[in-house]
Amino acid sequence: MTAKIIDGNALSAEVRGQLAERAAVLKAKGITPCLAAILVGEDPASAVYVRNKVAACEKAGMRSIKDVYAVDVDPAVVFARIAELNADPSVHGILVQLPLPKHFDSAAVLESISPEKDVDGFHAENVGALMQGSPRFIPCTPYGVMKMLESANVPLKGAEVVIVGRSNIVGKPMAMLLLAQSCTVTICHSQSKDLAFHTRRADILVAAVGRAKMITGDMIKPGATVIDVGINRTAEGKLCGDVDFESAKEVAGVITPVPGGVGPMTITMLLANTLEAAERCAK
Ligand code: GUN
Numbered sequence: 490m491t492a493k494i495i496d497g498n499a500l501s502a503e504v505r506g507q508l509a510e511r512a513a514v515l516k517a518k519g520i521t522p523c524l525a526a527i528l529v530g531e532d533p534a535s536a537v538y539v540r541n542k543v544a545a546c547e548k549a550g551m552r553s554i555k556d557v558y559a560v561d562v563d564p565a566v567v568f569a570r571i572a573e574l575n576a577d578p579s580v581h582g583i584l585v586q587l588p589l590p591k592h593f594d595s596a597a598v599l600e601s602i603s604p605e606k607d608v609d610g611f612h613a614e615n616v617g618a619l620m621q622g623s624p625r626f627i628p629c630t631p632y633g634v635m636k637m638l639e640s641a642n643v644p645l646k647g648a649e650v651v652i653v654g655r656s657n658i659v660g661k662p663m664a665m666l667l668l669a670q671s672c673t674v675t676i677c678h679s680q681s682k683d684l685a686f687h688t689r690r691a692d693i694l695v696a697a698v699g700r701a702k703m704i705t706g707d708m709i710k711p712g713a714t715v716i717d718v719g720i721n722r723t724a725e726g727k728l729c730g731d732v733d734f735e736s737a738k739e740v741a742g743v744i745t746p747v748p749g750g751v752g753p754m755t756i757t758m759l760l761a762n763t764l765e766a767a768e769r770c771a772k
Contacts (some may be wrong), residue, residue, distance in 0.1 A: 492715070492741040495637045501753040504636065505549055508760050512550040515767055522767035523552040524582040524608065524759070525574045529567065529593070530560035534720075535586045542584070545756045551763060554580065564593050568601055575603040581770060582608035582763035587658070605769070608762035611657065619665050626762050631663040633754025634695065634716050635670075641743050643693065643714045645670040651687050653677045653704065653731070654697035659718050663695055684708070696731035706736030714743040718751050 512522055524546050528539045539555060546553035556570060567585075574580050583606045589595045599607075604614040610626035618625050627635075638645065650672040654660040664674045677687050679698075688694055688708040696704045697718035709715060719731030730747030738744050745751055 490739075492738045492744040493641065494738075495641050495743060495745045495750065497633075497637065497745060497750040497753045500637060500640050501757045504754075504757050505545070505760065508757070508764055509549045511764055511768070515764070515771060516550065518771055520767055520771050521550075521552045521579075522546075522582075522764050523554065523580050524584070524763045525554040525556070525580050527556045527558070527567065527570065527583070527585045529558045529562060529586075530590050532588070535588075539586050542756055542759055545760055546763070549760050549764075551760065551767075552579075560590050561592075564598070567593075567598065571598070571601045575601075575606065578770070580606065581766040582606055582759075584609045584759070606766060608759060608766060610662065610762070616657070616662075619662060622669055626765070627666065627758070628658060628662040629758040629762065630659050630697075630718060630751060630755045631666050632758040632761070633751055634663060634718070635666050636758070637716065637745060637751070637754060638693070638714070641714070643743060645672050645693075648672045648692040649690055650674045650693045650695065651677060651691035652695040652697065653684065653688065654695075654699075654718070656697065659695075659697040663697070667693070698731050700731055701729050702731070702733040704732040704737065706733065706738075706740045709737055709740045711740055712742035713740070715741040715745070716751065717745050717747050720747060720752060 526539050543553040543555045574583050583602050585598055599611045604612045607615050608626055610628040615625050650667045652660050652663050655676050655678040664676050668674050675687055685708045689710050691713055693714045695716045701721035715737055717730035717732040721729050723729050728748045
């Protein structure tokens, strides 16, 4: 039996339709939700992500600002711009695309964003709020994964979850969200011994490591839900995830594809967070 596929594009379209309706309600009150995105350098993948985020805003009836800086920009210039955006009441969400060039103190940049406008949810105050179970902004990728699990009616209470990857962007917040839903959560990483031992126990397996096709069908429990957060390229230049889709789909019960899985949901939840920030301003 092959797995049921969660179509991230279809779910995104549905959620974005709802968000566009909410954006229209705000607009009628004279508030246009606005996201400001800052990109430093010319990393091609980051440039595509920022372009897609900005385009998605416009399509959902939200405003966007895109600031692009040269790779060798003085960090003071970026800090000054963030301060300006923090103070601008017409801007509701601010994101700085990661990774930043090496001469930047990334943590300091993230801390300089107003927590009320931190739609990525990366500010320490927002990370703390999530950890305490009362999030202000949920980081977009894990938020999108939760929506996907909900849409597929995947049971969470008591489920064994294994997350492969311990990043601040995906692995750690993902663990907090699933823990809050009473899952039993294991986080694996590059130093974990016998990765397959862990992954084979998982009712829900989340792969977020950034290594092409590293999770193969033999590492998956039959009937498990497999969420692939990876976006990699094969030697031939084709997009692929962290999961070997061909072998995994024969074992899993539910699976997300790459492309067309988690990726579109990440952008959708960024829009949701921006809208939420604007709605809070309207109150
Ligand atoms: N780089 C990779 N993922 C993300 C993300 O979700 N937000 C930002 N700002 N940078 C990223």
